[in-house]
Amino acid sequence: MDKVITIGRQYGSGGREIGQKIAEHYDIPFYDNELITRAAKESGFAEENFARAEDKATNSLLYSLAMGINVYGNQDFGFTGLSLDDRIFLAQSDVIRKVADEGPCVIVGRCADYVLKERENIVNIFIKASMNYRIERVITQYGEDSKKAADVIMKNDKRRANYYNYHVGEKWNDLSNYDLVIRSDFAGIDRSVACICEYLG
Amino acid sequence: MDKVITIGRQYGSGGREIGQKIAEHYDIPFYDNELITRAAKESGFAEENFARAEDKATNSLLYSLAMGINVYGNQDFGFTGLSLDDRIFLAQSDVIRKVADEGPCVIVGRCADYVLKERENIVNIFIKASMNYRIERVITQYGEDSKKAADVIMKNDKRRANYYNYHVGEKWNDLSNYDLVIRSDFAGIDRSVACICEYLG
Numbered sequence: 001m002d003k004v005i006t007i008g009r010q011y012g013s014g015g016r017e018i019g020q021k022i023a024e025h026y027d028i029p030f031y032d033n034e035l036i037t038r039a040a041k042e043s044g045f046a047e048e049n050f051a052r053a054e055d056k057a058t059n060s061l062l063y064s065l066a067m068g069i070n071v072y073g074n075q076d077f078g079f080t081g082l083s084l085d086d087r088i089f090l091a092q093s094d095v096i097r098k099v100a101d102e103g104p105c106v107i108v109g110r111c112a113d114y115v116l117k118e119r120e121n122i123v124n125i126f127i128k129a130s131m132n133y134r135i136e137r138v139i140t141q142y143g144e145d146s147k148k149a150a151d152v153i154m155k156n157d158k159r160r161a162n163y164y165n166y167h168v169g170e171k172w173n174d175l176s177n178y179d180l181v182i183r184s185d186f187a188g189i190d191r192s193v194a195c196i197c198e199y200l201g
Numbered sequence: 202m203d204k205v206i207t208i209g210r211q212y213g214s215g216g217r218e219i220g221q222k223i224a225e226h227y228d229i230p231f232y233d234n235e236l237i238t239r240a241a242k243e244s245g246f247a248e249e250n251f252a253r254a255e256d257k258a259t260n261s262l263l264y265s266l267a268m269g270i271n272v273y274g275n276q277d278f279g280f281t282g283l284s285l286d287d288r289i290f291l292a293q294s295d296v297i298r299k300v301a302d303e304g305p306c307v308i309v310g311r312c313a314d315y316v317l318k319e320r321e322n323i324v325n326i327f328i329k330a331s332m333n334y335r336i337e338r339v340i341t342q343y344g345e346d347s348k349k350a351a352d353v354i355m356k357n358d359k360r361r362a363n364y365y366n367y368h369v370g371e372k373w374n375d376l377s378n379y380d381l382v383i384r385s386d387f388a389g390i391d392r393s394v395a396c397i398c399e400y401l402g
Contacts, residue, residue: 123387126376126382128376128377173375173376173377174374174375174376175327175329175374175375175376175379175382176329176374178376178382178384179383179384179387180382180383180384180387181327181376181379181381181382182380182381182400183379183380183381186324186380186381186400187400187401187402191399191400191402192400194399195396195397195399195400196396198392198395198396198399199383199387199388199392199393199396200388201388201392
């Protein structure tokens with residue numbers, strides 16, 4: 001298996017866990033928060049700014065001005081007219097391309113499918129699940145309040161869809177963007193992983 | 202495996218062949234043109250009318266009038282205000298529900314996912330493939346003229362998308378409609394089948 005695997009996922013669908021298990025199966029790196037950390041270190045952005053990049057997909061001139069024109073320290077990539085969020089996205093994209101250059105790996109979220117779209121060795125996967133399954137999962141696995149679970153899921157999905165639509169310019173739930181889409185709660189996490197590994201070969 | 206499997210597919214993606222192989226794997230019935238034949242016999246419609254139902258998704262008052270108000274012979278299901286295409290769709294839907302009642306099977310096309318959407322034992326699959334793969338396939342497998350292949354594919358996809366959108370009221374390429382979406386040319390037909398069977402259990 002010589003591919004870079006990107007995973008998009010509905011909130012609470014188990015996409016992150018599935019990604020980890022695929023990475024374990026092939027003994028390849030897994031990037032999620034690690035990606036944020038690495039990007040933050042390399043670009044000089046504070047980690048918390050990266051963490052909130054998926055929370056907001058807006059242009060903010062004030063932020064850009066407040067951050068100064070050269071957030072990369074000595075490097076100036078010509079991003080100076082962009083919002084903070086756009087610059088964070090570009091720095092993340094740079095990291096995604098670097099880790100993809102290093103060899104096969106699993107990258108969850110952050111529009112990695114779009115960032116790497118010109119490459120040959122990419123497989124783009126999307127994990128979805130029924131709302132009932134996701135509610136159960138965010139309560140039991142993430143410790144979410146049972147009364148708020150459905151609301152939290154919908155807000156996070158909306159946020160991810162907006163993030164994708166803003167940066168990619170295409171709809172998050174358009175199957176044209178993916179090679180494989182799996183509803184995880186039909187087969188369960190482990191059989192979904194087995195199915196993906198069968199597909200990847 | 203106790204499921205009814207519906208398969209939507211891009212033109213030239215190998216969806217029909219994958220469906221046949223899944224049916225063979227589980228030794229369950231496969232419905233495609235057989236479905237048309239059976240529907241035609243049961244409803245009294247001429248077979249060629251069913252064959253062209255996916256070709257047009259339009260309301261035609263003239264057709265309805267020309268066909269008379271009671272196309273079901275002695276039975277009148279109250280469809281008399283509907284176009285011929287709508288009545289064909291309803292008759293097909295009736296057949297889809299009947300074959301699904303008989304037990305596990307594979308049904309290709311004809312919005313079977315939508316017709317059976319209230320049922321518990323349904324798995325909805327969509328097969329897609331890259332344009333290059335589909336061009337190659339329609340030339341070698343369907344004997345299509347190489348100069349016309351891309352055009353034929355786009356027209357047929359458009360037709361199927363219109364048919365789905367018209368009858369289901371949702372977008373054909375919205376991953377929300379499916380449990381599993383597979384790009385067949387990445388893994389090839391046989392490994393795609395193996396992947397689906399792994400998923401189904």
